[in-house]
Amino acid sequence: MSAEPSGGTGGRAMHLIRGRRVTVSDLLDAGLLQEGAKLRFTRRRIGDVYGAMVTGNGRIRLDRDGGEFRSPSRAAMVAAGMRAVDGWHAWQVVDQGRMLDALRQELLDRAISTAAVAANRQEEDADRQRIHSRLREARGRAEARNPESFSVRELIALWRVKDRSDQVSQIEADLANHGLVTSPSFRAVTLDTVVSLITPPDESDEPATAGRSDMDNLPVVEDDEGGDDLNVRLTVGNLSPLEGVESVNPNSALEEAITKMLLNDYSQLAVLNGPRSLRGAVTWRSIAQAMHQKPDASVADAIDPQPEVVPYDRDLFEVLPALQQCDFVFVLNESKVVSGIVTTADVVQRYGELATPFLQLGELDQTLRWILGRSFDVESIRSYCEKPVESFDHLAFGDYLRVLQNNDAWIKLGWPLDRSAFIARLDEIRIVRNSVMHFHPDPVPEDAVEKLRRFNRLLHQYRDLV
Structure with a gap:
């Protein structure tokens, strides 16, 4: 060779x-x-x-x-x-x-x-x-x-x-x-x-x-023309691990469904005849209605026969109307087996995971801009930046780093803090910011979110010293 x-x-x-x-x-x-x-x-x-x-x-x-x-x-x-x-x-x-x-x-x-x-x-x-x-x-x-x-x-x-x-x-x-x-x-x-x-x-x-x-049902073969490279969707599968769903048989006693829901703190259960045979769902509402009409009701009497079922790669935004109406959807894996469930609570949690670092970064950005605006004039800031700056509103995250890396600028702040440690943490936050602002599908790790919270607390503690 x-x-x-x-x-x-x-x-x-x-x-x-x-x-x-x-x-x-x-x-x-x-x-x-x-x-x-x-x-x-x-x-x-x-x-x-x-x-x-x-x-x-x-x-x-x-x-x-x-x-x-x-x-x-x-x-x-x-x-x-x-x-x-x-x-x-x-x-x-x-x-x-x-x-x-x-x-x-x-x-x-x-x-x-x-x-x-x-x-x-x-x-x-x-x-x-x-x-x-x-x-x-x-x-x-x-x-x-x-x-x-x-x-x-x-x-x-x-x-x-x-x-x-x-x-x-x-x-x-x-x-x-x-x-x-x-x-x-x-x-x-x-x-x-x-x-x-x-x-x-x-x-x-x-x-x-x-x-x-x-x-x-077959895996999609990419066409190599780049059409499948751009994939920035948040899918239903991004919220469901596809590990299977808790279920009951249509012939089960209603007590079985109630017990499983109580043990697992579920609001609904799948009703399955087999992994690909979804008969419907039972919910607390359907159970209450069935027992009101028939005191000795079984699971068959409490089935909601038309739950929403979506493939794992469905765009989450397309499913939001169904979630708003029914509070949950069942998820099919690549073999069209009912393997997951996504609820409105899952969506709220995921959007919270996405929003929290975004809001923390916004607070950090505004606070740093306010601190620099109180400590310097625009003319002196220009000498530190690599681009023309007409006002503090034009400053970007990289500008904050360049200003604070300068020893003379740091001394002017008068903070009793170690500059190298402060800059090292700010650079770590820059990497987190890039991930968040590029809208990657995976949640920001909790330790990174905690770094943002702590850094914001530090800025609020020392901003009054400038």
């Missing part, structure tokens, strides 16, 4: 495993694919065959209508009229007899090999080698139908991160480059939800009589 792709693209190849998806252009640049190469996509179950050609600018041109696509998956989906297909496993290079995915894996192996002999960036490259090796192992297990399963928190820890923040795109790119997806989607669930690393299903994995509902 060569230590560097032909054409001297080792540097670019290494870049590929630092946060973006491999493209057909990368295969061309590495000499693994040639302009004009013929591609073939065979749907084995029905025998249809589609042809295409690789263009000089790294696109796939369909034989049928001449349409060109940068994404192999998008090209395959359009060619076959399919909702979802993994184009890297669908398209075969005719003269090589190899799938595009095999070329992609060779490119990644070469990039890792190049990194192994590089003298610089050793720590980062070692990290990339570790991730590459780990995902290759996961890919092997997925292909052997023995996929690895772990919580989202454990998954993202492979990239040494604790939440789905700015590195989520890199994580998705690394997974995609190794032909992996998570089921359910690791974006749309809680950090403690268990996901499996699988290969996207090909046609042979689909039920022979698959209808629309069956197709909707």
